[in-house]
Structures are given as C-alpha cells and as structure tokens.
Amino acid sequence: MDDAPTPPAGSPADGAPGESPQARANRRLTEMLQELRVLQTGVQIVFAFLLGVAFTPRFAGLHDAEQDLYVVVLLLTVVAAAVLATPVALHRALLHHPDRPRILEVSARIAQIGLVLLAAALSGAVLLVLAVVLGAAAAVPIAAAVGLIFTGLWFVLPWSVRRRLSDPR
Numbered sequence: 001m002d003d004a005p006t007p008p009a010g011s012p013a014d015g016a017p018g019e020s021p022q023a024r025a026n027r028r029l030t031e032m033l034q035e036l037r038v039l040q041t042g043v044q045i046v047f048a049f050l051l052g053v054a055f056t057p058r059f060a061g062l063h064d065a066e067q068d069l070y071v072v073v074l075l076l077t078v079v080a081a082a083v084l085a086t087p088v089a090l091h092r093a094l095l096h097h098p099d100r101p102r103i104l105e106v107s108a109r110i111a112q113i114g115l116v117l118l119a120a121a122l123s124g125a126v127l128l129v130l131a132v133v134l135g136a137a138a139a140v141p142i143a144a145a146v147g148l149i150f151t152g153l154w155f156v157l158p159w160s161v162r163r164r165l166s167d168p169r
Contacts, residue, residue: 025100076121084114119150
C-alpha cells in the first residue's frame with residue numbers, strides 16, 4: 001500500500017514522463033485496488049475456514065478460552081475483510097471526485113489498518129490451531145513469532161526501504 005510521499009519528478013517511481021499528478025493518483029489508486037483484491041481472496045478463504053470450524057464435532061470439545069479465542073479471531077477476520085474492502089467502496093462512491101490524491105491517501109491509511117487487522121487475525125488463527133494441536137505452551141511463542149514475521153515483512157521492511165530510498169547519501 002503506497003502512501004509514501006510523491007517521488008521527485010523524473011524518478012522511476014514517478015510514472016511516465018509528463019504524467020499529471022491527477023493521472024499519477026489515478027494509477028496509484030488502481031494499483032492499490034488490485035493489491036487489495038489479492039488480499040481479499042485470502043481473507044475470504046480464512047473466513048470461510050473459520051466459519052466451518054464451529055460446525056465440526058471437535059469444536060464442542062474446545063476449552064472456553066479456545067472458544068473465546070475462536071470468536072476473537074473470527075471477528076478480527078470479518079473486520080479485516082470490511083476494512084480492506086473500504087478503499088474499494090470509497091473508490092466506487094467517489095469515482096468522479098476530483099481530489100484523487102486525497103482519496104488515495106485515505107485509502108492507503110485504511111489499507112494499512114486492514115493489514116494490521118489481517119496480521120492479528122492470521123496470528124490468532126495460528127494460535128488457535130496450534131493451541132488445539134500442540135497445547136498453549138508451544139502455541140503462544142510460535143504465534144508470537146508469526147506476528148513478528150508479519151510485523152517485520154509488512155511494516156518494518158517497507159518503512160526501512162522507504163527510509164533508505166529517501167536518504168540522499
């Protein structure tokens with residue numbers, strides 16, 4: 001989700017030569033919506049899996065804490081789906097609005113929130129499954145490691161790369 005400051009004119013990330021700020025914002029918004037389509041498919045698959053879990057015979061045998069965790073993960077997943085679909089809804093509702101750069105900025109922020117929710121949902125799903133399979137003692141550190149992997153790859157790495165790319169050394 002590209003919410004970085006607009007690169008200097010003529011830089012490769014700036015787009016085609018002569019591309020207007022409006023055209024660049026349109027292109028970047030379209031690119032972001034494509035990225036979100038890919039994420040939405042994954043979220044929908046996880047959500048479908050979670051919906052099915054509650055109807056398996058083994059679900060009734062889960063401890064109260066595991067059932068509570070299931071509810072939290074299910075809700076995180078559905079909220080992540082809603083948040084990640086919000087830029088699409090904004091795009092549809094504001095299709096002909098002239099302030100595309102602002103729509104892109106808001107959509108990128110919303111998408112980042114969706115990524116945080118998705119990372120939490122996926123980490124929680126790992127915690128739930130591993131708690132049932134391996135027990136809580138093994139599940140907690142593994143799920144924490146998964147959460148750290150998401151944090152590193154989805155947030156720290158892009159921040160670090162963006163920072164280095166804007167460093168004029």
